[in-house]
Amino acid sequence: MNIAVLIKLVPDLVEELEIDATGTALDTTWLRLIINEVDEHALEQALLLKERGGGDVTVVTAEGDGAEDVLYAAAAKGSDRLIRLRGISFEDAPGNHTLARVFAAVLRDLEPDLVLTGVQAHNDLDGSLGPLLAEEMGMPYVGYLSGVQTEDGVCRVMKEYPGGLAAEMEIALPAVLGIQASEEPPRYLAISRIRQAMKTATIVDREAEQPDTTGAPGVISMFTPEVGEAATMLTGADDEVAARIVEILSEQGLL
Amino acid sequence: MSDDIHVFIEHLRGEVAEITLISLAAARVIAEQTGGEVVGVLLGHDVQGLAAGLAADRILSIDDPAAGDYSPDLYIATLAGLIDSQTPRAVLFGDTSMGAEIAGCLSGRLGLPLVGRCHTVRAADDQIRVVSQICGGKIFVESALPESTVVVSMVPGGHRPDDGRSETAAPIETIPAPAFGEPRVALKRYVEPEIGEIDITKEDVLVAIGRGIQLEENVELAEELAQALGGALCASRPIIDQGWLPSSQMVGKSGKRVEPKVYLALGVSGAPEHVEGMASSATVIAVNTDPAAPIFDVAHYGTEADLLDLLPELIDKVKAAGAG
Numbered sequence A: 001m002n003i004a005v006l007i008k009l010v011p012d013l014v015e016e017l018e019i020d021a022t023g024t025a026l027d028t029t030w031l032r033l034i035i036n037e038v039d040e041h042a043l044e045q046a047l048l049l050k051e052r053g054g055g056d057v058t059v060v061t062a063e064g065d066g067a068e069d070v071l072y073a074a075a076a077k078g079s080d081r082l083i084r085l086r087g088i089s090f091e092d093a094p095g096n097h098t099l100a101r102v103f104a105a106v107l108r109d110l111e112p113d114l115v116l117t118g119v120q121a122h123n124d125l126d127g128s129l130g131p132l133l134a135e136e137m138g139m140p141y142v143g144y145l146s147g148v149q150t151e152d153g154v155c156r157v158m159k160e161y162p163g164g165l166a167a168e169m170e171i172a173l174p175a176v177l178g179i180q181a182s183e184e185p186p187r188y189l190a191i192s193r194i195r196q197a198m199k200t201a202t203i204v205d206r207e208a209e210q211p212d213t214t215g216a217p218g219v220i221s222m223f224t225p226e227v228g229e230a231a232t233m234l235t236g237a238d239d240e241v242a243a244r245i246v247e248i249l250s251e252q253g254l255l
Numbered sequence B: 001m002s003d004d005i006h007v008f009i010e011h012l013r014g015e016v017a018e019i020t021l022i023s024l025a026a027a028r029v030i031a032e033q034t035g036g037e038v039v040g041v042l043l044g045h046d047v048q049g050l051a052a053g054l055a056a057d058r059i060l061s062i063d064d065p066a067a068g069d070y071s072p073d074l075y076i077a078t079l080a081g082l083i084d085s086q087t088p089r090a091v092l093f094g095d096t097s098m099g100a101e102i103a104g105c106l107s108g109r110l111g112l113p114l115v116g117r118c119h120t121v122r123a124a125d126d127q128i129r130v131v132s133q134i135c136g137g138k139i140f141v142e143s144a145l146p147e148s149t150v151v152v153s154m155v156p157g158g159h160r161p162d163d164g165r166s167e168t169a170a171p172i173e174t175i176p177a178p179a180f181g182e183p184r185v186a187l188k189r190y191v192e193p194e195i196g197e198i199d200i201t202k203e204d205v206l207v208a209i210g211r212g213i214q215l216e217e218n219v220e221l222a223e224e225l226a227q228a229l230g231g232a233l234c235a236s237r238p239i240i241d242q243g244w245l246p247s248s249q250m251v252g253k254s255g256k257r258v259e260p261k262v263y264l265a266l267g268v269s270g271a272p273e274h275v276e277g278m279a280s281s282a283t284v285i286a287v288n289t290d291p292a293a294p295i296f297d298v299a300h301y302g303t304e305a306d307l308l309d310l311l312p313e314l315i316d317k318v319k320a321a322g323a324g
């Protein structure tokens, strides 16, 4: 089983997000990029599949501060091959139509049986990557998955619907899958193992094809919502805040 | 290209998704600009009754026994054929388990632009503007609706579901289902939701924990508070994915929808996928150290206190006041 995992880097939402002077993009000066959370689950699911049924895992990402760390961490967890696309950077927040085209060009050479992606990223403006990539590759797609099993060329997936309902589906390979959650929480990694991977693993750099960027909307403006306008803020020492909350609960007749 | 706006009527096991009502409301805003009609697209088997009550000018119904349950391949191919023949100005889907992949695949297959995470549409200077919500609700992006046929995926929060309902029944036109070969994706069975010990949809008081709780051992503290309040504990998705609470206690897009009298959110950022499940709570009290956390947008009361410092104080005071 030849498994490819695509990883996007996205702004860390813990940091303050600022809009740049053009008013149409995030200010990259202070931006910290991290791995898209569900891509971490996609990687974990790929590693679980490899452990259960053999095969190898190739991780593909593009440029951006932190891309190397993400790739080395993937190697330390058990990935076999690391590919970084040059000439396209997550700092520029490329659209998924664009990414699907450049990733597809690399994937065609890898001839994967399965391509795993996170089901979405928080900054997707033009749909999620998986379906667009599947169409580029002429493969079927199914997303919102929280379980993947492969046996004798048959792939069974668990697709989530709202309210905890799920559907088991069978999908013909090769296929692209959008992972919502891996069957086990993503494994924990000691820093020392990543350091070790930095010495032993190699990142293969590939030049991205000149991307066709059509398909995404043109941004007119970007803005932050007025947060907390409606909320009454409770301030003071912890015991004062706690006392106020108890008062509110009492007013509601709950205490 | 026609001036009509198509809305995919998302239904699962006999129920129309609320996002379809929201999409119909948004479609009306676009149709008023283009002068076209709002057309509901209903794909399935024996489901025409679901069109009742939807605010569409007409319904296009494709009845196919093979489409009785959602099948990605079949749905995408059928809708691609429909868009090709009808060339609507826009096609709206919910950004959901079903809608997101149909929208994406259609955009890729037909070479159509896609505007995702659409929260609100509005008219401005003869243009149709779309506001998308990204970055966990921290950023809004305004764009002009592309001038060609465009695929749009909708998120809740901007348009009211009630505006997508109507008392008058829209005329239904049935069009034949196209021939379709063996689908590459096939439904095997449904797996019913796990039934938990407690039903969080029936509680008056919910204490919700998010990643701000930090460690599994702190979950006990929140549980103690929930007990003292005579309520129950619920959580955001990351807590469930960690296995710290059963999935029946998840609130949000993939979890439950709750409307308690009081929703006390501890260390929950308020991502749109979470807010979707709790925005209708009567009173929301949010505890979050980040003043820019979107949870404060839906909260009635908020505090930037550290939840780990606040919890012991709160437990003591609630116990002293005595639940009842």
Ligand SMILES: Cc1cc2nc3c(=O)[nH]c(=O)nc-3n(C[C@H](O)[C@H](O)[C@H](O)COP(=O)(O)OP(=O)(O)OC[C@H]3O[C@@H](n4cnc5c(N)ncnc54)[C@H](O)[C@@H]3O)c2cc1C
Pocket: A038, A119, A120, A144, A180, B209, B210, B211, B212, B213, B235, B236, B237, B238, B239, B250, B251, B252, B253, B254, B255, B256, B266, B267, B268, B269, B270, B271, B272, B273, B274, B277, B287, B288, B289, B290, B293, B305, B306, B307, B308
């Ligand atoms: C398709 C899809 C479906 C999803 N469905 C759901 C769903 O149903 N439900 C759901 O919840 N999520 C869902 N998610 C995930 C969602 O996007 C968010 O990632 C998630 O809601 C974030 O959870 P959180 O608020 O606990 O964590 P975070 O976003 O990490 O927020 C933690 C918060 O805690 C605060 N904090 C940290 N330390 C403290 C402290 N000591 N005291 C006080 N505050 C503190 C931080 O400021 C931060 O705001 C879904 C995602 C996808 C892709």
